[in-house]
Structures are given as C-alpha cells and as structure tokens.
Amino acid sequence: MTATTPHVGHPIGVRDLPDGMTPCATCGRPCPEGTPTTERLVLGRDVGLRIVDEAHVLTFAVCPSCADRHALAAEIATQHPGFLALGSPSITADRLAAALDALAAVGATPATDAYLHSYPAARSLLERLSDLGVTAGWARQFSPIWQPRASMKTCAAPSQGGGWLFVPSDLAAEIRRALAAHVGDLRPPTPQPVPATSRYRGCVVCGVGTVTARRVSEAWTEVRSGVYAGGHLCPADARIVTEEGGTIGATVLERSACDVVDPDRLARRRRPYDPQLQGLQAWADSGMAPGPGRWSFVDLEALLALLSHGTW
Ligand SMILES: [Zn+2]
Ligand SMILES: [Zn+2]
Known part of the structure; x- marks a missing residue:
C-alpha cells in the first residue's frame, strides 16, 4: 500500500x-x-x-x-x-x-x-x-x-x-x-399578511391585516379552538390571549384595545381596577375590512379620552 x-x-x-x-x-x-x-x-x-x-x-x-x-x-x-x-x-x-x-x-x-x-x-x-x-x-x-x-x-x-x-x-x-x-x-423583517389559509383576513381580535416580522410563523398564531378557530392572531394579541388563559373574551378585548391607546398603562393607573368597556367586540365579529393598524376599526381617540378621564 x-x-x-x-x-x-x-x-x-x-x-x-x-x-x-x-x-x-x-x-x-x-x-x-x-x-x-x-x-x-x-x-x-x-x-x-x-x-x-x-x-x-x-x-x-x-x-x-x-x-x-x-x-x-x-x-x-x-x-x-x-x-x-x-x-x-x-x-x-x-x-x-x-x-x-x-x-x-x-x-x-x-x-x-x-x-x-x-x-x-x-x-x-x-x-x-x-x-x-x-x-x-x-x-x-x-x-x-x-x-x-x-x-x-x-x-x-x-x-x-x-x-x-x-x-x-x-x-x-x-x-x-x-x-x-x-x-x-x-433577514430584515418584512410585511407578513395574514396567512391565505386563515378563516379571516385580519387578526380576529384587533383586525390588523399585516404585521412586520421575519417569517410568517413569527407573525401569526393560529387560533386552535373556540368560535374563532381557524382564524389568526397578531403577535401582541397572541401574547395577551396566552396571558389571559387562552380564551378570547371580554378581558382580552379590553386589554388589547387599551394597550393600543395606553401602551404604558399611564391612563389606566388612575383607577385600581381595569376599565370595562361597553360594546367592545372582536374585529372578527365587526364585519369591517382588515385595518392598517391594531383596532383601526374603532374610534381610538374616543377610547383614549375615556381612559384619560378615568370615568369607568
Ligand atoms: Zn483546523
Ligand atoms: Zn391583533
């Protein structure tokens, strides 16, 4: 050899x-x-x-x-x-x-x-x-x-x-x-529209239609059960739903909407309890088109005014 x-x-x-x-x-x-x-x-x-x-x-x-x-x-x-x-x-x-x-x-x-x-x-x-x-x-x-x-x-x-x-x-x-x-x-983050397979054209909670992320899996979380099953959640609402026990109910909707106008909770600190908002509904039930931002289908200025006055 x-x-x-x-x-x-x-x-x-x-x-x-x-x-x-x-x-x-x-x-x-x-x-x-x-x-x-x-x-x-x-x-x-x-x-x-x-x-x-x-x-x-x-x-x-x-x-x-x-x-x-x-x-x-x-x-x-x-x-x-x-x-x-x-x-x-x-x-x-x-x-x-x-x-x-x-x-x-x-x-x-x-x-x-x-x-x-x-x-x-x-x-x-x-x-x-x-x-x-x-x-x-x-x-x-x-x-x-x-x-x-x-x-x-x-x-x-x-x-x-x-x-x-x-x-x-x-x-x-x-x-x-x-x-x-x-x-x-x-890769730099890019706009990720809600997956084409989703039951809805936006986040079922807030109605945003596109979020910025590196990949679809980072952007959208599928709702597995309940009335919105087959729909998707944006990252912020996916986190809120998880923290609130997994059910998309009044607490999730209130927290999600209030977080958009009051991200640091300054307005909400005026009261020792969280606001209960009358008539707030999930975007998926609103019949509105998907929005450019979270909760853009509701009057956010009025919501901020309500929170700022502390009249809840
Ligand atoms: Zn070597
Ligand atoms: Zn959302």
Whole structure:
C-alpha cells in the first residue's frame, strides 16, 4: 500500500495521518510541526459494549484557519454587552467558536459583519449552532470518550467544498437545518399578511391585516379552538390571549384595545381596577375590512379620552 491509497476501513472523510503531522483539533487537517497545539482530555474509551475508564490528555494542532475563526469568535463575544448576561466572556467566546465551527463543517460562509455589528445576529448564531458545532469537531471522536473507530493515526481527508467530510451526514443535515433557521433570523423583517389559509383576513381580535416580522410563523398564531378557530392572531394579541388563559373574551378585548391607546398603562393607573368597556367586540365579529393598524376599526381617540378621564 502506498501513502496515497486510502486505508481500507477508514470512515468517509478520514485518511491516514502523514508522518510527522498532527491533526487540527477542530477541522482535522494535518498540520506540520511547529503549529500551535491544544489539549483534549480523554476520560474513557468506548470498547463497543462498555466504556473503560482511561484518563489522559491528547495533543492536537490548531491550524491557521481554525485559529482565525476562533479569534473572530472572541472578538464577537466582546462586541456585545448583551452577552455579559450569559456569564463568563470566555465561555461565550467558546460557544461562538463552536457555532462558527458548525458553519465551517458544512462549508458555509459566516456573516462576519452581521455578527460583529448586530447582537441579535450574533445571539442567533450562538443559540442555533453552538451545540452542533461542539459535536462536529475532529477531536470529539477522542474526547471526552474515545470512540471505537477513532485513531490518532488518522486525519481529515481534503474536501473540495470546504466542509468537513468526516462529519456524519445526519449531523451535517442537522447543521444545515439550523443554518437555514439562522439565515432566516438575519433577514430584515418584512410585511407578513395574514396567512391565505386563515378563516379571516385580519387578526380576529384587533383586525390588523399585516404585521412586520421575519417569517410568517413569527407573525401569526393560529387560533386552535373556540368560535374563532381557524382564524389568526397578531403577535401582541397572541401574547395577551396566552396571558389571559387562552380564551378570547371580554378581558382580552379590553386589554388589547387599551394597550393600543395606553401602551404604558399611564391612563389606566388612575383607577385600581381595569376599565370595562361597553360594546367592545372582536374585529372578527365587526364585519369591517382588515385595518392598517391594531383596532383601526374603532374610534381610538374616543377610547383614549375615556381612559384619560378615568370615568369607568
Ligand atoms: Zn483546523
Ligand atoms: Zn391583533
């Protein structure tokens, strides 16, 4: 057998490690002597039917492109004060690094500018991809548990698409699904009309016909039961209905309408109890066309005047 012949029995994407080289802990590519290194702890070895205790440390390389990716992760972690709430900056940087690894594993290009300048973009990256990235790295087959077919005499086979061929296809598919959701998060919000399948042309409570969101599922919540079943709720009313126990009744309608004219409840604080509004009906029962805003089918000025006078 020559050095270029793949060893029979290597999994896809894995080949013999050339002499004098060390595989990168993350992408598995063989690295020459002098490349920076990192250590991984082995706690046990999977021998098929059981795991044998085995505590030692393995040394891997950190190739230049993985080092760059992890430096970018550290930079993203320090850009956004919002990450401080998640705990230690170094843990956040590690999780972001794993998320960027997940992108690299499927050959995807990171949205670097978005991650550096937008906290929601960076947060979406971390939440959707970091756990998958931890699982995807080369060293995962050795640490913490050395897997049955894993050998330190192997490295990753080169891939034309830039992804890592050794990543199991089901994990790669999971990363691509998470990536699609993440790309959806990066899109700017756009107007989302009520779904064409809805029983009504607007939010059954407030009658708004279009809301701004990134995807239909963020914009509209289907009503599953009751007289309005098959209709949809805008995000604000979906939240109110949930908070009020799930039934679209007088309390929901009053709260929804009052929130539109009195969003900070300043007017309503004039009384220790909430107003009871006579004759308020759900938009779905009003017979009116869908509106450009919430409750645009009622006289909102009169409602605000009523709330401001506190005469309820
Ligand atoms: Zn690497
Ligand atoms: Zn609504």
